[in-house]
Amino acid sequence: MFPLGNLLARACHRPQGVSIFQAGGPMTFCVPRVRVILEPMALARVGSQRTAMESQTMRELFYPKSVVVVGVSTSPTNMARGIVFNLTECRFKGVIYQVGRSGGVFAGRRIYPSVLQVPDELDMAVILTPAPAVPGILEECGQRGIRWAIIESGGFREYGEVGRRIEEEILKVAAKWGIRFVGPNCIGIINMENGFSTPFPPIGRMVKKGDISVVTQSGGVGISVLHLLANEGLGLNKFVSVGNMLDIQTEQYLDFLIQDPGTKYIFLYLEGIRQGRSLMEVAMRSSKPIVAFKANIGRMGKRIASSHSASLSSDDRVVDAAFRQAGIIRVHDATTLGNDLKILRLPPMRGRNLAIMSRSGGHAVIAADACETSGLNLVEFPREFLEQIEAHFRASVIKLTNPLDLGDLFDMEVYAKIIDEILARPEVDGIVFLHTFHAALESQASRELFSRVIRLSQTHDKPVALYVSTE
Amino acid sequence: MFPLGNLLARACHRPQGVSIFQAGGPMTFCVPRVRVILEPMALARVGSQRTAMESQTMRELFYPKSVVVVGVSTSPTNMARGIVFNLTECRFKGVIYQVGRSGGVFAGRRIYPSVLQVPDELDMAVILTPAPAVPGILEECGQRGIRWAIIESGGFREYGEVGRRIEEEILKVAAKWGIRFVGPNCIGIINMENGFSTPFPPIGRMVKKGDISVVTQSGGVGISVLHLLANEGLGLNKFVSVGNMLDIQTEQYLDFLIQDPGTKYIFLYLEGIRQGRSLMEVAMRSSKPIVAFKANIGRMGKRIASSHSASLSSDDRVVDAAFRQAGIIRVHDATTLGNDLKILRLPPMRGRNLAIMSRSGGHAVIAADACETSGLNLVEFPREFLEQIEAHFRASVIKLTNPLDLGDLFDMEVYAKIIDEILARPEVDGIVFLHTFHAALESQASRELFSRVIRLSQTHDKPVALYVSTE
Numbered sequence: 001m002f003p004l005g006n007l008l009a010r011a012c013h014r015p016q017g018v019s020i021f022q023a024g025g026p027m028t029f030c031v032p033r034v035r036v037i038l039e040p041m042a043l044a045r046v047g048s049q050r051t052a053m054e055s056q057t058m059r060e061l062f063y064p065k066s067v068v069v070v071g072v073s074t075s076p077t078n079m080a081r082g083i084v085f086n087l088t089e090c091r092f093k094g095v096i097y098q099v100g101r102s103g104g105v106f107a108g109r110r111i112y113p114s115v116l117q118v119p120d121e122l123d124m125a126v127i128l129t130p131a132p133a134v135p136g137i138l139e140e141c142g143q144r145g146i147r148w149a150i151i152e153s154g155g156f157r158e159y160g161e162v163g164r165r166i167e168e169e170i171l172k173v174a175a176k177w178g179i180r181f182v183g184p185n186c187i188g189i190i191n192m193e194n195g196f197s198t199p200f201p202p203i204g205r206m207v208k209k210g211d212i213s214v215v216t217q218s219g220g221v222g223i224s225v226l227h228l229l230a231n232e233g234l235g236l237n238k239f240v241s242v243g244n245m246l247d248i249q250t251e252q253y254l255d256f257l258i259q260d261p262g263t264k265y266i267f268l269y270l271e272g273i274r275q276g277r278s279l280m281e282v283a284m285r286s287s288k289p290i291v292a293f294k295a296n297i298g299r300m301g302k303r304i305a306s307s308h309s310a311s312l313s314s315d316d317r318v319v320d321a322a323f324r325q326a327g328i329i330r331v332h333d334a335t336t337l338g339n340d341l342k343i344l345r346l347p348p349m350r351g352r353n354l355a356i357m358s359r360s361g362g363h364a365v366i367a368a369d370a371c372e373t374s375g376l377n378l379v380e381f382p383r384e385f386l387e388q389i390e391a392h393f394r395a396s397v398i399k400l401t402n403p404l405d406l407g408d409l410f411d412m413e414v415y416a417k418i419i420d421e422i423l424a425r426p427e428v429d430g431i432v433f434l435h436t437f438h439a440a441l442e443s444q445a446s447r448e449l450f451s452r453v454i455r456l457s458q459t460h461d462k463p464v465a466l467y468v469s470t471e
Numbered sequence: 472m473f474p475l476g477n478l479l480a481r482a483c484h485r486p487q488g489v490s491i492f493q494a495g496g497p498m499t500f501c502v503p504r505v506r507v508i509l510e511p512m513a514l515a516r517v518g519s520q521r522t523a524m525e526s527q528t529m530r531e532l533f534y535p536k537s538v539v540v541v542g543v544s545t546s547p548t549n550m551a552r553g554i555v556f557n558l559t560e561c562r563f564k565g566v567i568y569q570v571g572r573s574g575g576v577f578a579g580r581r582i583y584p585s586v587l588q589v590p591d592e593l594d595m596a597v598i599l600t601p602a603p604a605v606p607g608i609l610e611e612c613g614q615r616g617i618r619w620a621i622i623e624s625g626g627f628r629e630y631g632e633v634g635r636r637i638e639e640e641i642l643k644v645a646a647k648w649g650i651r652f653v654g655p656n657c658i659g660i661i662n663m664e665n666g667f668s669t670p671f672p673p674i675g676r677m678v679k680k681g682d683i684s685v686v687t688q689s690g691g692v693g694i695s696v697l698h699l700l701a702n703e704g705l706g707l708n709k710f711v712s713v714g715n716m717l718d719i720q721t722e723q724y725l726d727f728l729i730q731d732p733g734t735k736y737i738f739l740y741l742e743g744i745r746q747g748r749s750l751m752e753v754a755m756r757s758s759k760p761i762v763a764f765k766a767n768i769g770r771m772g773k774r775i776a777s778s779h780s781a782s783l784s785s786d787d788r789v790v791d792a793a794f795r796q797a798g799i800i801r802v803h804d805a806t807t808l809g810n811d812l813k814i815l816r817l818p819p820m821r822g823r824n825l826a827i828m829s830r831s832g833g834h835a836v837i838a839a840d841a842c843e844t845s846g847l848n849l850v851e852f853p854r855e856f857l858e859q860i861e862a863h864f865r866a867s868v869i870k871l872t873n874p875l876d877l878g879d880l881f882d883m884e885v886y887a888k889i890i891d892e893i894l895a896r897p898e899v900d901g902i903v904f905l906h907t908f909h910a911a912l913e914s915q916a917s918r919e920l921f922s923r924v925i926r927l928s929q930t931h932d933k934p935v936a937l938y939v940s941t942e
Binding site: 079202206217223224226229272294295359360362365369372408438440441471 | 695742830834
C-alpha cells in the first residue's frame with residue numbers, strides 16, 4: 001500500500017498479493033550504470049588486491065562431481081540426513097555417498113564407517129559431526145585425495161577456547177593436504193545450476209533457478225532470504241553460507257560470483273567485515289549490482305554476533321561510507337531488498353522526471369509525496385498532451401494532471417496505450433503505475449497488462465515501476 | 472526477515488508466509504495505557520468540543536433497515552450495480568431497492584425509475600449518478616422521508632467551479648429536508664455487523680469481521696487497507712470513505728467509532744485536516760488506540776490531492792506534534808500499520824527490558840540491533856537461570872546469553888517451556904521470539920506453539936512478539 005519511496009520496481013512477478021515499495025535511497029535508480037565514487041583515488045587501488053584463489057579453481061567448490069556427506073546415521077534426529085535430503089530433492093547431478101561411524105543404510109544408500117572406505121572417487125566432503133571429530137575426518141579426506149570440504153558443524157571459536165584450538169588443528173590438516181573449505185559453523189552451498197544443495201535444514205527445492213546469488217554470514221538469515229526470493233517470485237543462482245570463514249573469506253566468494261556467468265545480481269548479508277579494504281576493492285571491480293545488509297551495528301548485536309558467527313562489529317558510519325564508495329547498495333529491511341532486486345532489472349532512469357499513473361487518487365497522493373521525498377520531479381504535461389489522454393476517458397469527472405488519476409477509466413488496453421504515449425515523451429524518464437485491482441475479476445486482464453508494460457518499458461528503454469494492491 | 476524495530480507483534484494469524492516487523496516508534500509499546508502529552512493544558516480543552524451529531528443518531532447511518540441504490544441500469548458497465556453486488560455478497564440484513572432512470576430488472580430486482588416509485592419505507596439512499604443529477608435525486612429522497620444518504624458520485628468541487636455550485640445545491644436540499652450524508656466522491660460505508668456494504672468497486676466479502684474500524688479520505692487507499700487486513704488475518708468492524716466531507720466530517724465519524732461497542736481499534740487515512748483542533752480533541756477523548764496515516768505532506772502531493780479529495784495540505788511537523796499530543800500513533804507505511812494493529816492487541820510492556828529468543832543466530836543479531844535502535848534493553852540473565860535453560864539443550868555448542876540462540880534445539884514443547892520460564896522472571900518486560908521454520912514439515916507444530924505462546928503471554932500479562940519466516 002503506502003510509502004512508495006523509490007518505487008521503480010515492478011511487481012509483475014506477483015500479481016496476486018499486496019506488494020509494497022518503500023524507500024531505498026535515490027542511487028538505486030541508476031546503480032547498474034552509474035557508480036558513486038566518494039574518493040576517486042580509490043579506483044587506483046583496483047586491480048592491486050590479493051585474490052587468494054583463482055575463480056577457475058573456486059568453480060570446483062560449486063560444481064563437484066562426487067560428494068560424501070559425513071555424519072549420517074540411522075537415527076531419525078540425525079541432522080546430516082537433511083543434507084542428503086536436499087541434494088536428492090534438488091536433483092544433484094553428481095554422485096552422493098554417506099559416511100557415519102555407526103554404519104547402516106539411509107535413503108537406499110550405504111553409510112560407510114569412514115571416508116577411507118567409500119569405493120569411488122570423491123572430490124567434496126560435507127561434514128556435520130561434533131566439532132572434535134572434524135580434524136580426524138579432514139585428515140582422512142586428505143588421504144583420500146579430497147581437496148574441497150564444507151564444514152557445517154558448530155562448536156568452534158564461537159563457543160570458546162576449546163573450539164578455537166580445534167580450528168587450529170583443522171587449519172593444520174587442511175594446509176597439509178591442500179584442502180580448501182567453507183565454514184565451519186554454516187549451512188554451506190546451494191547451486192541451482194547443478195542441484196548441489198548442502199544445507200542441513202531440510203529446505204528442499206524452495207526457490208526457482210534464476211540469476212541472483214547470495215553470500216551470507218548467517219545460515220538462518222540466508223534461509224529467510226530464500227523465503228523472500230520464493231515469495232517475491234525471484235530466482236536464485238548460487239548461495240553460500242560462509243560460517244566462521246576459517247579458510248575462504250567473504251571477498252573470495254564475492255570475487256568468484258562477480259566472474260560467474262550464471263550470476264547477474266549479488267546479495268551479501270554481513271555481520272562482520274574482516275578485510276574491509278579487500279572486500280571493497282573486489283566489490284568495486286564488479287559490473288554486477290551488489291546489494292548488502294549489514295547487521296551487528298551496535299553494542300547489543302555484538303554480544304550475540306561474537307558467539308554466533310564470531311564476528312566483530314565495526315563503526316556503522318564507516319560501513320556506510322565504504323559501501324557508497326564501492327557502489328554497494330545498502331538495505332535495512334527485507335521489503336527494500338525485495339524491491340531493489342526487482343528495480344535493478346529495469347532500465348535505468350536517465351533523469352529525475354517521473355510520471356505517476358494511478359487507479360486511485362489516494363495512492364497518487366502518497367506516490368507524489370514519495371516522489372518529493374526521493375528528490376524526483378513530477379513532469380508537467382503540456383495541455384495538448386493532457387487533451388490527447390482525456391480522449392480515452394468516458395466521463396470527465398477528473399481533472400487531468402501528473403499524477404494522472406485514472407478515475408473511471410477501467411479499460412486496461414487504454415492503460416497500456418497511455419503508458420506507451422507517456423514513455424514516448426522525451427521529458428519523461430520513468431513511470432510509476434499504481435494498480436489497485438480486484439483479483440477475482442481482473443486477474444487475467446491485469447496479468448496481460450503487466451506483460452505489455454514490461455515490453456513497453458523495454459521498447460522505450462525507460463523504467464515502469466508497477467505497484468500492485470489486491471486481495 | 473529483517474528490521475525488527477519495535478517488534479512486539481505476533482504473526483500467529485499468519486503462520487504461512489513471511490511476516491516482517493519494522494520500526495514504528497517506541498511509543499507503540501505502551502499506547503493502550505500510556506498517553507504521550509506534550510502540552511498538559513490541552514487536556515483542559517477536552518470535553519469542550521463541538522459534537523455536531525449525537526452518536527445515537529449517527530448509528531442510523533451504519534444500521535439502515537432499507538436501502539435504495541440510485542443509479543442502477545441494465546448496462547453491464549453500470550457502476551452502481553457494484554453497490555448492489557456488495558450488499559448482496561455481504562448478506563445485508565435489510566431490504567435492497569434499485570432506482571435508475573431507464574428502469575428494467577437487475578439481479579432479480581426491479582429498477583424503479585424514481586425513488587418516489589419505490590413501494591416500501593426507505594431510510595437510506597446510496598447515490599451513484601452523474602453529479603448534476605444528484606440535487607434532484609436528493610430532493611425526491613427528502614420527499615420520500617429518507618434522512619440519510621451516501622453520495623458516491625464524483626465531479627464536484629474536486630473537478631472545479633461547476634462542481635462546487637452543485638455542492639451548494641446539494642447542501643440546500645439537504646438542509647431543507649434534514650438529510651445527513653456521506654461524501655460526495657467516495658465509496659461509502661462497510662459495516663461488518665449487518666452486511667451494509669456500499670462501495671461501488673465489486674469487492675465482495677474480502678475481509679473477515681473483527682474489531683478494527685477505518686475512516687479514510689480516499690476510497691482507493693481504503694480498499695488497500697482492506698487488502699492489508701485480509702492478508703494479515705485481521706478483522707474489520709466498520710469502514711467509511713468520507714469523500715469531500717460536504718456534510719459529515721472526519722471527526723464526527725471518529726467520535727461515533729470511539730463510542731461504538733463493536734470498534735476496539737481505529738485507523739484513519741487523512742489527506743487533509745480541516746478542523747484540526749476538533750479532530751485532536753475527539754481523538755484525545757478516545758480510550759481506544761487510534762493509528763493514522765497522513766498523506767499529502769508536500770508540494771507535489773498537494774497538486775493531486777486538491778483534485779482528488781479536495782484536501783489542503785498542512786505543515787507536516789504540526790501534524791506530527793498534534794498527533795503526539797492527541798495520542799494518535801502515526802505510521803508511514805503499510806508494514807508498520809499491519810504490525811501496529813497486532814502490537815496493540817498484546818499486553819503492554821511495563822518497562823524496557825526485553826528478552827530475545829531465536830532459532831537463527833543471524834536473526835538474533837538483527838533483533839538485538841533493533842532492540843538498541845528502539846531504546847530497549849536486553850536483560851542480562853543470571854548464570855543459574857542460563858544453566859536451568861541449558862538443561863533443555865542436547866549438545867552444548869552454543870554459548871547461552873540474551874539473545875538466546877536456540878541452536879540445535881528443535882523441540883517446540885521446550886520453546887514454550889523456556890518462554891514460560893523467561894516470562895516468569897520479574898526483570899523481563901517482554902519477549903521477541905524469532906521463529907524460522909520449514910512449513911512443509913513444521914506447520915502443525917508451529918501453529919500449536921503459537922497458540923501456547925498467546926496463552927502464556929496472557930497468563931503472564933507480558934507481550935511476546937512473534938516473528939515468522941517460512942517459505
